[in-house]
Amino acid sequence: MQFTKDSFYLALRERMMALNPQRRVMVDGVSRAAIFASENEPVSAKAIEEDSFYLRWGASRAAAKHVGGSRRLRALECVITYRTRGTCESAVDRGRAIGALDNELLNICHPGRSRKRDFTQSPSVDLASDIFWSEPELAELETGDASDSAAGCGGAILQRSARLTLYFFPEVDFS
Amino acid sequence: MSQSRTRAAMVPVTRRVRAYFAAVDRATESPAIFDPAKMGLFELEAPPPPWIDLGWVDNFDRISGTMTECMRTGPASGASVQFRASLDARVEFDFREWGKLQMALAGGVQHMNVLAADPNADPEPLGGSPLLGVAVLPGSTATEIQVGAGVNAFAIGDMVAVDVDYAQQTGYVGAGIPGAFVRSAADVLMDPNYIRRVTFNVGRVAGATSSSLLMEQPLLGGAPAQDALVQKVIAFADREGGSFFQEWSAVFVLEEQSGGRVCFYYPRLSPSTPAAAAASGYQRERRIEIAEPIAAVALHAAFVALPHKDHNDGEITVCYRSYFPSSAAALY
Numbered sequence: 001m002q003f004t005k006d007s008f009y010l011a012l013r014e015r016m017m018a019l020n021p022q023r024r025v026m027v028d029g030v031s032r033a034a035i036f037a038s039e040n041e042p043v044s045a046k047a048i049e050e051d052s053f054y055l056r057w058g059a060s061r062a063a064a065k066h067v068g069g070s071r072r073l074r075a076l077e078c079v080i081t082y083r084t085r086g087t088c089e090s091a092v093d094r095g096r097a098i099g100a101l102d103n104e105l106l107n108i109c110h111p112g113r114s115r116k117r118d119f120t121q122s123p124s125v126d127l128a129s130d131i132f133w134s135e136p137e138l139a140e141l142e143t144g145d146a147s148d149s150a151a152g153c154g155g156a157i158l159q160r161s162a163r164l165t166l167y168f169f170p171e172v173d174f175s
Numbered sequence: 176m177s178q179s180r181t182r183a184a185m186v187p188v189t190r191r192v193r194a195y196f197a198a199v200d201r202a203t204e205s206p207a208i209f210d211p212a213k214m215g216l217f218e219l220e221a222p223p224p225p226w227i228d229l230g231w232v233d234n235f236d237r238i239s240g241t242m243t244e245c246m247r248t249g250p251a252s253g254a255s256v257q258f259r260a261s262l263d264a265r266v267e268f269d270f271r272e273w274g275k276l277q278m279a280l281a282g283g284v285q286h287m288n289v290l291a292a293d294p295n296a297d298p299e300p301l302g303g304s305p306l307l308g309v310a311v312l313p314g315s316t317a318t319e320i321q322v323g324a325g326v327n328a329f330a331i332g333d334m335v336a337v338d339v340d341y342a343q344q345t346g347y348v349g350a351g352i353p354g355a356f357v358r359s360a361a362d363v364l365m366d367p368n369y370i371r372r373v374t375f376n377v378g379r380v381a382g383a384t385s386s387s388l389l390m391e392q393p394l395l396g397g398a399p400a401q402d403a404l405v406q407k408v409i410a411f412a413d414r415e416g417g418s419f420f421q422e423w424s425a426v427f428v429l430e431e432q433s434g435g436r437v438c439f440y441y442p443r444l445s446p447s448t449p450a451a452a453a454a455s456g457y458q459r460e461r462r463i464e465i466a467e468p469i470a471a472v473a474l475h476a477a478f479v480a481l482p483h484k485d486h487n488d489g490e491i492t493v494c495y496r497s498y499f500p501s502s503a504a505a506l507y
Contacts, residue, residue, distance in 0.1 A: 128501070
């Protein structure tokens, strides 16, 4: 499963850097692509960088109708979270900024497949199958601050979570 | 590499089916050839010529009606020899995108370009007497039509049909792709505009120079003939009924998500009645609900596969299935 996680994360990171090379953030003085696998970040890391994508892995299950035989297909849930306060002090463009993030996410998730590789080795090793995933489902916008929301401006920070399901053939021989 | 890894890649997984069509040479009944050795792994957004991308299709069904029978011999009448008694294959699907070709293939008959009509013309179901065409000048290509001062007769965004005048010929007509079969000049009232009414050589004006029209997409029939004319098209139309049958070669590709690519090649497809609609009729268009009462409308297309002689061994066949295993996949 780790190969699936790594392959998906790196596929999205590569696509994002090709689509929008400016989507970078400074973390501990280092410029990084603004897409993170939450579980790989140091525990001391800032809660969440704005204008960045955070991947969080969820439950994994056998894909229905593909549980028999030796080629079992598994599904793995993934939640991608991102937030923004826009680009100006008044934050009046935060709606557009979150829209741009939505659009970027939809773009980098297409096409919905990538090669599965073992990135624990260098150079990485082809694992002979692909991973593929569903279209991201964008959840309702959340506001970063409830009191702001009550003020009628919809919150100074806008945050969204997108959910998708990855499918992969695990490195387990069920025969 | 473990066997588990190589066998996982043997499971083709797909999300969508993409359709590509190419014209059959009706005079010789020669299909367009899909050569899997040269074309099989083509980029789905950029099919090799002469294949034309008609977009993603839904509800794709390949139906084989080929029947096998046995010769029975001996006292117990056991099956001793098998043979194929009839060769029959059909394919059905829904075009989710509408366009000239999609309508023509789903409709199956002559597909008409409704030409911009003279304001004083009598009304006709496919458009009355059209406005005069503008002559095509030498140097035109499939993407740029030289018309000289005639450029002022068109605006950016106009649809146009580009083909020659009908000159009382009989047989298949239409530049590059047969749009209709004319049995006699009287049938089409010797209408000089008739070929432009049925031609597939259509395009949309994306831009213009002082003397030429620039096409959004290349004209399907290729560069216009020297004596061709350009006429503005208002709409596309087809009819229930008519004697003409479209005939096209087709390739359907199962977009690979995991595992290998699967392609289905039909050398000759002719529009037909859907298999399940023999007595009850069928819906020409399908409504695909978005959120009631909003719905998308899909064109339902059904074809019968016509026979083709395979030059490799002289066998008569109606369709081919090719499989391109994923790299590193086990082969059996």
